[in-house]
Amino acid sequence: MAMDTRMARAFGLEGDAWQRHANPWSVYTRIPIPPLLAVAIWSRTRIGWWSLVPVAAVCAWTAVDPRAFPPPRSLDHWASRSVLGETHWAQRRQVPVPARHRVAPNVLAALSTLGVPFVVRGLAVRNGWMVLFGLAVQMSGKVWFLDRMAILHDDVVPAGAPGGPAGPGTSQR
Template identity: 45%
Template sequence: MRLDKAIERSMMMSDATWARHANPWSFWTRVPILALLSLAIWSRVWIGWWCLAPLGLLVLWTIINPRAYPPPVRLDNWASKAVLGERYWLARKTSPIPAHHAKAAMALSSLSGLSIIPLAYGLWALDPWASFAGAMLASMFKLWFCDRMAWLAADMADQRGR
């Protein structure tokens, strides 16, 4: 099973959930989650095991977030297009997408994933520079991936004549 499909299944993303997740509020309130998770893990230095409380709340918010907002009235904004493009990306085995989007998305996903290495090291070793660099790189590549997904959504809509 592909990792992206496994993540989608673990988040229990139905069609209705995806529609709600396309709300720009859902998108933009997810952007700081990695930085906040990093801060929650780092907080073990200050609050010890109590760091599990903010960590648990952030994990819960990550699961609730795609369901927390109503479906958007319009889908013509960047954040909604990024979510729509991600659906195309996840369905690429059954509904092929243009090769140039697939290659770029795979590269950006890989770079985002690799950025977790310095982040994890920084959080383990309490190295602020590694933590910051890893979190910022992972976030940058994820947002770049989202931009690519917005482009993919626009291209797929053009292909389908919408």
């Protein structure tokens, strides 16, 4: 089982839960989670053990967010298509994705992962520039990955199909 499939299951993203997570609000409220977590951890020298309160709040939101919003009325949003593209990517062992989408997501996931050690080290030694660099790398990789997932979704789901670009139940672009 692929790592992304295990992560999806850990967040309860199976079946129609992906539809709830495809709500643009769900996507856009997840994007600031890494910097919010970094700020919460950074606060430990100012507020001591009380910093566990914002850390716990960010972690709780991370767990709740994918299911906190209703399914979107329209899937014609970049954010919705990126989440639906992730479903195709997670199922790539069962249903192969087009050849042009087999390398970039892995490279971008690796890029995103490369930023994490800088964030961790920067938080440990309280080096703000290192934290910011790590967050920039991690978040750039993740947002670029999401963009590739939107393109993957558009390539896999034909135009006019339910859930596809300008399909039934979606608005025109």
